[in-house]
Amino acid sequence: MTLAPTPPAPAPAWRTPFENDPAGNTTATYTECISYYQKLAAAYPAYLHLAEAGPTDAGRPLHEVVLSSAVSFSLPSKESPDGKLKLTARKPVLFIQNGIHPGEPEGxxxxxxxxxxxxxxPRLRKLLEAVTVVIVPVYNIDGMLNRNSTTRVNQNGPVAYGFRGNARHLDLNRDYIKQESRNAQSFAALFQKWQPDVFVETHTSNGADYQYTMTLIATQHSKLAPALGTFLQGQLLPALYQGMEKKKWPMTPYVDFEGQTPESGLRAFLESPRYSTGYAALFNTIGFMPETHMLKAFAPRVHATYDFLLTMLETVGQQAPALAAARTLAAADMAAQTTFPLAWALDETQHETVQFRGYEGRMKPSDVSGQPRLYYDRTAPFTRPVQYFNTFKPTATAGRPTAYIIPKAWTEVADILRRNGATLEPLTHEVTAPVETYYFEDFKTTPKPFEGHYVHSQVRLQTRPETTTFLPGDLVVYLNDAAPIRYLMETLEPQATDSFFAWGFFDSVLQQKEHFSDYVFEDLAADLLRRDPKLRERLEKLKQDNAAFAANGPAQLEWVYQSSAYHEPGHNRYPVARWLGVGKLGE
Incomplete structure (x- = not known):
């Protein structure tokens, strides 16, 4: 279906605050936005449903707006006494989320x-016969209420806007996996409820200057299941680019150069699960972050976003059978998959070529420092081929266990897993079983806090087979066909980029709780070495191989302690065990 790029002007009573500003430089306030959807819901109850979808850190509810055709859509009734919305048929679900960064309000x-x-x-409403649309009008309500005119210092309008951080000063686009904010917790429940086929989160870019109003981050195809990656690259993305070109909004992949100018090539954005599209990919949902260019005026940024969302709706409807087939195949492949990638790096041996419309980057003296500074010369536009590096390769993998066993003490982890679709089965009796246990040998930690955490990376593990006794109430999560397998792997495997360990959920095991007094343990250590010749041989070998260690008496005493039964077993021991058995644990 081909639609006119410019819709008819709405009646004055239905114009938004943006449309009521002749300069097109006004974005709605939170109250204006929700009031507008309430007005729509009252006027069109057969097609639009507005509901509260959980709390946020601002103390205001997150809202969901559901748009569907009259054929498949019904409001709460006697047939749904729980008051929940009922959709009578499964259609592709397009989930649109706005205002995660309220200073970027176009969406x-x-x-x-x-x-x-x-x-x-009516001609647009027909699109809802093929696709159900779910809209979160404002995700970061907290930030939208913190309205100002200064924090987006590089941005060209609107006159006033919200703030990037939420009420707890969290960047919600780093909170999708750890879910510390009430916003993220409510979102997760909403996402699991709808299990969307396509997820879109609207943004505004920073960075270089160029001719485009709209740039696009798509889920990294290398990280998707093969069927979805192939569909994205071969069908969905080409149709989106063509559709936007027809609407007079040529697009480019999100502009991220290795240097400051296109000569270094475009680098695809690697969205780990802390980001919206990385989180969505864990559930075989294709994600997009449309990023309008900060230096373009607000009005064209809004219109480009409108046309992108409309193009997405058109395209998802047109490609619904292929999309459904790709997701079905992806789910089947994941159910059979035995090894999962956990971390990724850009493959610089592979690239494609895109025609990039930019401005020449030049240097001139800074009026501030007098030193050379970069500027983009808008009198010198160009279109030239640029290398686009858009392939990533896995740098860490793990085999899929039958189940993870989580001691019942780790309630915060258990709550997050349940919120994201995992089923945790408590043991009803004591069970002793052979498992794989991780011990932390090394990792790197950020020197400054990031989003409230000192984040771990470059995790090096030792895997030990152990026979462990688990207690009644300890939690077992099976990685069966009904489980969110990839989500579980990327949160519970410590070496994954955004694992719960990486975010510090298990930091207490890294601290030793008991130790020794040197002058007491000296005699005990000597006795241990006399009674265990092999332990003595290992110590002497270490001293021969490492002169610094040989000259460090306290280090040698510590080594003996850690090699003995006196060293506490829980120190540096990952509390989540991997069970590789068959069937049910304890049966």
Whole structure:
């Protein structure tokens, strides 16, 4: 279906705050936005449903807006006494989330306009016969209420806007996996409820200057299941680029150069699960972050976002059978998959070529420092081929266990897993079983806090087979076909980029709780070495191989302690065990 790029002007009563500003430089306030959707819900109850979807750190509820055709959509009724929305048939679900960074508000205003037009224009409403649309009008309500005109110092409008951080000063686009904010917790429940086929989160870019109003981050195809990666690259992305070109909004992949200019080549964005699209990929959902360019005026940024969302809706409807087939195949492949990648790096041996529309980067003296500074010369536009590095390769993998066993004490971890679709089965009796246990040998930690955490990386593990006794109430999560397998692997394997260990959820095991007094343990250590010749041989070998160690008496005493039964077994021991058995644990 080909749609006109410019919709008819709405009646004055239905114009948004953005549309009521002749300069097109106004974004809706939080109250104006929610009031607008309430007005739509009251006027079009057969097609649009507005509901509260959980709390946020701001103390205001997260909202969901559901748009669907009259054929498949019904409001709460006697047939749904729980008051929940009922959809009578499964169609592709397009999930649109706005305002995660409220200083980047284009999606907030564009979605208000799109929801209205889907209600008021019959030719657009027909699109809802093929796709269900779910909109989160504002995700970071906290930040939207913190309205100002200064924090987006590089951005060209609007006049006033929200703040990037939420009420706890968290960047919510780093909170999708750890889910510390109430916003993220409510989102996770909403995401699991809908299990969308396509997820879109609207943004505004920073960085270089270029001719495009719209740039695009798509889920990294290398990280998707092969069927979804092939569908994304071969069908969905080409249609989106062509559709936007027809609407007079040429797009480019998100602009991230190794240097400051295109000569270094475009680098694809690697979205680990802390980000929205990385999180969505764990559940075989294709994600997109449309990023309008900060230096373009606000009005064209809003209109480009509107047209992108409309193009996405059109395309998902047109490609619904292929999308469904790709997701079905991806789920089947994941159910059979035995080894999972956990970390990735850019493959610089592979690239494609894109025609990039930029401006020449030049140097001139800084008026501040007098030193050379970069600027982009808008009198010198160009279109030239640029290398685009868009392939990633795994740098860490792990085999899939039958189940993970989580001691019942780790309630925070258990709560997050349940919120994201995992089923945790408590043991009803004591069970002794052979398992794989990780011990931490080394890792790196950020020197400064990031989003409230000192994040770990470059984790090096020792895997030991152990026979362990588990207690009633300890939790077993099976990686069966019904489980969110990839999500479990990337949160519970410590070496994964955004694992719960990486975010510090298990830091208490890294601290030794008991130790020794040197002058007492000296005699005990000497006796240990006399009674255990092999232990003595290992110590002497270490001294021969390492002169610094040989000259360090306290280090040798510590080594003997850690090699003895006196060293506490829980120190540096990952508390989540991997069970590789068959069937049910304890049966």
């Amino acid at each position: 907030i205003d564009a979605s208000m306009m799109l929801a209205r037009d889907l209600m008021q224009q």
